Amino acid sequence: MRIDQVLSEAAACLARCASGEAATPHLDAQLLMAHVLGRSRTWLYTWGDREIEGVELEQFKDLVERREQGEPVAWLLGYREFFGLRLAVSPHTLIPRPDTETLVEQALLRMPANGARALDLGTGSGAIALALASERPAWQVTGIDIVAGAVALARRNADALGITNVHFEEGHFFSALPPAARFELIVSNPPYIDEGDEHLRQGDVRFEPRSALVAGQNGMADLWHLIDTARHFLAPDGWLLLEHGHQQGGAVRTALLEAGYDGVSTCQDLGGRERVSLGQWPSPLSNSLKQEGS
Structure with missing residues (x-):
């Protein structure tokens, strides 16, 4: 599947998830995708027509499911930016x-x-x-x-x-x-x-x-x-x-x-x-x- 299609579907799932915790579904999906691919969010915008499959697709789906249950994005990524510093959490x-x-x-x-x-x-x-x-x-x-x-x-x-x-x-x-x-x-x-x-x-x-x-x-x-x-x-x-x-x-x-x-x-x-x-x-x-x- 194309990256932009996968991101769109994931954002839609987060937006309507039963827990209702994803107040920023598009951002959350992008952050998780960038983490899995080891790329920046800017890269996702530029290369959204590329394919994602196999292990990377499964990893992304797993992270989205955990986010649907309300698990904080920072924990899923393992870090949070604060005052220009990347901090492990x-x-x-x-x-x-x-x-x-x-x-x-x-x-x-x-x-x-x-x-x-x-x-x-x-x-x-x-x-x-x-x-x-x-x-x-x-x-x-x-x-x-x-x-x-x-x-x-x-x-x-x-x-x-x-x-x-x-x-x-x-x-x-x-x-x-x-x-x-x-x-x-x-x-x-x-x-x-x-x-x-x-x-x-x-x-x-x-x-x-x-x-x-x-x-x-x-x-x-x-x-x-x-x-x-x-x-x-x-x-x-x-x-x-x-x-x-x-x-x-x-x-x-x-x-x-x-x-x-x-x-x-x-x-x-x-x-x-x-x-x-x-x-x-x-x-x-x-x-x-x-x-x-x-």
Whole structure:
């Protein structure tokens, strides 16, 4: 069969599949076909009249069937692109998403290019830590995750990308750090979904680890913990940036302000939804200026 005919049929199947998860059926089919053939999507457009048969056709059909059942495309391919990096993914971690690039962009905007120490908590595949380390070679970046499989995956991604100014440790948020550790930047995309949220039964999220998605207290427990504890690990004038649900911006800003952070604000993601809130831990000088002003 011709490649373009096979792609058309596969896209039609994904569009009407019973699970209803293929929101981008044509793109999904193209990505899977390009993966099987070892070609780019551009090549598919140019050479769509070529034949596909035998083992390659069977491999493609198998991947399409798995996608019809809702299995994430990233798992089928074995990787996901994030901030220009190709990252291996696995069931141990969340699949990196474009909206999380907002967190990276905002962190880069607020820090000088030289000499910063950055910490990524709940690093998963290492996406955020590796993006920061790649964009800022002079930084020293640490990624921490409670799941051993995630730490191993993040280390493999760093090795594959040749990024050397990052290292990964196993631990629950700050537990892997010595008490004297200080960072100019702390970032995190923590669990922030309430356990009763209907989105947990939809799309790729159904296949991802609940421990990386769900938090207590209506999804706010880990966010509150990070806001409270980060104060003890931030250098003066250091920044804390947190990804959160699009309806949690107000609560996160309130928590940051009540904990004593300055410059508190929220940034929108690619869809115009509140996604990243941030605050700066004041230096002794700024604290004294505040007291004088009051």
